[in-house]
Amino acid sequence: MSTGWVVVLIVGAVTVLFKAAGPVFIGRRPLPPRLLSLVEVLAPAMLAALVVTQAVGGDRQLVFDERLLGLAAAVIALRLRAPLIAVMVAAAATAAVVRLLT
């Protein structure tokens, strides 16, 4: 089985259990507060890490290229309260245009 399929099957199966946690397994009992506060900051931590790897990650090196200009455009779009998809388009278009011109 290829790497991709292993990831698809395991992530899919465990996510099904996560989503069913309340209605099927745990019920309405509240989660322990310490666990809850841990989980609450997991998503922002992982997303921040993904921003960095996607913006400057290369093959075992930091690569500073058009992606950073795209990210700058995204920051401006976010400040203007643009919808999610417009933020992505702003970043992609910026990088594509700069690549075309240089």
Place this chain on the structure above:
Amino acid sequence: MEPSRLRDGLRAAAPLALAPILFGASFGLLAGDAGLGWAGAILMSATTFAGSAQFAAASILDSGGGAAAAIVAALLLNALYVPLSVSVASIFPGSRRRRLVESQLIVDESWALSGRGGRFDYHVLVGAGLLFYVLWVAGTALGTVAGDLLEPNAIGLDAAFPALFLALLAPYLRSRRALAAALLAASITFVLIPFTPPGVPIVAAGVSCLLGLRR
């Protein structure tokens, strides 16, 4: 289930319908690039049905990271579904099997829409979730087809993904603890990128969630 009430959910979700198609399509595009193939991409959208985790797994595989890193990062992101799921546990009626199936329609957007009235509404959650689910899987299928026709980097797709993750991150940053954890995670990742295989920096950044335990 009364169809009229289910329609409330569909109506609440309709203005947001374009997003899952476009995001699904960009996931399909990225997943094709990452070697998941069209079947793997569609199966992932149909079983995982959670945007940020799917993008995380596909982007780690795409950058040459291993399966373990992709799985751990995706599951750490999806751990958030446990408290979301518990918060709506009491609104799901019927047998265990029915609850197991319908709980799969819990996704950030359907959960948020269903809680708008001050308490969680089962019909809105299921109606909105169902619409998002169908569009997400259909969008993914579209993206896998488009991926064969497009050169992703020429249209700046590689720059669209850091922007996507930043936009998903932004709403969390109002909380000081989340901001601290995000900054620590970003620093850990930045420092580790040159020294470890792809994917490892993201998983290592997960330790910054320990900041959540601080008062």
